[in-house]
Amino acid sequence: MIELKYPYDEKSIRALKAGDAVSITGIIHTGRDKFHKYFADGGKINVDFKDGALFHCGPVVVKNDGEWKVVAAGPTTSVRENPYEPKFIADSGVRIIIGKGGMDKATLEAMRKYGCVYIQAVGGAAAVSAASVKRVQGVDFLDEFGAAEACWHFEVEGFRGVVAMDANGTSLFERIESLSREKYINIVNKSR
Amino acid sequence: MKTVDKILALIRDTSSSLPEDVEKAILAAMRREEKHSSAKMILKTIIENCELARKNSTPLCQDTGTLTFFVDSRLRNKVNRKVISEATRLATVKGYLRKNCIDSLDGKSYDDNVAEGAPVIHYVESESKDSKPTVTLIMKGGGSENMSRQYSLPDSTLGAGRDLKGVEKCILDAVVKTQGYGCAPGILGVCIGGDRATGYEIAKEQLLRNLGDSSKDSCLAKMEKTILKKANSLGIGPMGLGGKTTLLGVKIASRPRVPASFFVTIAYMCWAARRRTVVI
Numbered sequence: 001m002i003e004l005k006y007p008y009d010e011k012s013i014r015a016l017k018a019g020d021a022v023s024i025t026g027i028i029h030t031g032r033d034k035f036h037k038y039f040a041d042g043g044k045i046n047v048d049f050k051d052g053a054l055f056h057c058g059p060v061v062v063k064n065d066g067e068w069k070v071v072a073a074g075p076t077t078s079v080r081e082n083p084y085e086p087k088f089i090a091d092s093g094v095r096i097i098i099g100k101g102g103m104d105k106a107t108l109e110a111m112r113k114y115g116c117v118y119i120q121a122v123g124g125a126a127a128v129s130a131a132s133v134k135r136v137q138g139v140d141f142l143d144e145f146g147a148a149e150a151c152w153h154f155e156v157e158g159f160r161g162v163v164a165m166d167a168n169g170t171s172l173f174e175r176i177e178s179l180s181r182e183k184y185i186n187i188v189n190k191s192r
Numbered sequence: 193m194k195t196v197d198k199i200l201a202l203i204r205d206t207s208s209s210l211p212e213d214v215e216k217a218i219l220a221a222m223r224r225e226e227k228h229s230s231a232k233m234i235l236k237t238i239i240e241n242c243e244l245a246r247k248n249s250t251p252l253c254q255d256t257g258t259l260t261f262f263v264d265s266r267l268r269n270k271v272n273r274k275v276i277s278e279a280t281r282l283a284t285v286k287g288y289l290r291k292n293c294i295d296s297l298d299g300k301s302y303d304d305n306v307a308e309g310a311p312v313i314h315y316v317e318s319e320s321k322d323s324k325p326t327v328t329l330i331m332k333g334g335g336s337e338n339m340s341r342q343y344s345l346p347d348s349t350l351g352a353g354r355d356l357k358g359v360e361k362c363i364l365d366a367v368v369k370t371q372g373y374g375c376a377p378g379i380l381g382v383c384i385g386g387d388r389a390t391g392y393e394i395a396k397e398q399l400l401r402n403l404g405d406s407s408k409d410s411c412l413a414k415m416e417k418t419i420l421k422k423a424n425s426l427g428i429g430p431m432g433l434g435g436k437t438t439l440l441g442v443k444i445a446s447r448p449r450v451p452a453s454f455f456v457t458i459a460y461m462c463w464a465a466r467r468r469t470v471v472i
Contacts, residue, residue, distance in 0.1 A: 019434070101373050120431055122234050124241075124255075126252065126254040127241045127252055128244060160233065162230040162431070164433060172434065173432060175434075176429070180426040187364065187422050188351075188361045
């Protein structure tokens with residue numbers, strides 16, 4: 001397991017290869033549909049994403065004794081952000097995008113150009129993901145976007161995932177998909 | 193214990209604890225995967241997640257899904273819609289369930305997860321009069337439900353004809369198309385034949401079966417075994433990132449069809465296969 005610590009510098013991000021298991025410690029910010037739309041429409045975001053991480057996640061967060069506590073924080077499907085992500089990567093300087101299911105070729109190309117990786121979190125593992133959030137630093141757009149879509153700032157320790165798209169233009173999803181399709185064709189043509 | 197409390201406990205336990213056979217299958221799969229592989233790491237994380245959720249009685253997946261109850265028809269009065277609705281409301285307040293029920297017209301949330309037709313309740317005939325009456329709950333998340341599919345044979349794009357070879361092509365095609373999305377390793381419930389609606393119903397019911405069993409029909413039992421083997425040879429692996437474990441089980445049933453129709457229906461279930469039965 002490769003340890004990644006904030007700030008996630010370009011050199012260590014570019015050294016990652018599709019298939020590497022990683023553990024992240026530091027700051028990650030959540031952002032999903034409304035966040036991306038707002039950004040694409042020219043909205044201003046006062047969050048420093050330079051050498052940072054963006055998590056496609058709609059967490060369940062509750063307030064206990066004045067402190068935010070994350071109850072569940074699994075990844076959401078990333079393809080919906082395809083139209084916005086290349087520009088976001090170019091403009092924000094983000095180094096890590098965490099989500100589920102992977103993203104398109106244009107995003108992969110932006111990752112190669114600017115030095116960014118896509119990390120697949122373990123889908124459904126909401127309890128483990130939530131447990132790795134040690135503190136909620138704050139939240140932006142809570143009123144505007146609602147709790148599930150707001151931009152939360154999490155301090156995580158040992159947040160696990162797998163590099164699925166690296167900064168060399170390799171997508172593990174693409175590779176596994178084409179291999180499995182080849183195997184599928186062999187199997188169905190062979191079986192009687 | 194009042195009936196409402198029994199149903200409430202059933203919801204809590206279903207949401208926070210995987211069935212023993214599913215957890216065992218994930219553990220066995222974890223041991224099979226290569227050392228230091230992403231597949232092994234993912235399965236290990238899933239196992240830790242299950243232990244943590246059970247210990248804290250919190251949802252093991254944030255998508256607490258559609259609640260479907262199968263109630264012995266002898267319990268029709270005791271475990272009626274009012275009782276199940278009240279238990280569901282309480283379970284939501286206690287945080288066993290996410291606010292997960294949206295009005296399809298205005299997009300607003302039913303904050304107690306109770307609405308017309310929600311939860312889903314089926315009253316079923318018991319197999320024998322001597323058995324104790326039970327209630328079974330299955331919770332199926334949206335990510336997995338989105339991956340369920342229905343094929344109509346013949347299917348020219350797949351080159352699938354109206355025979356068992358064609359059926360197999362459809363089932364394996366569904367596995368290939370699901371990669372990366374429905375959180376693998378998953379379980380397939382399949383119905384061969386029937387009409388469109390019963391196809392989905394019977395396919396989903398197969399997900400209630402224990403992973404260790406096999407169909408009583410020898411032809412279907414053989415299919416379950418060979419399709420599981422073939423699916424796991426595709427190399428898709430946990431979360432679609434490669435590995436030996438794409439499916440934990442395949443459960444198939446068949447129903448008669450009319451001459452004009454030949455449906456193959458696949459209910460995909462993610463690894464968070466939450467189902468549980470209690471005697472009332």
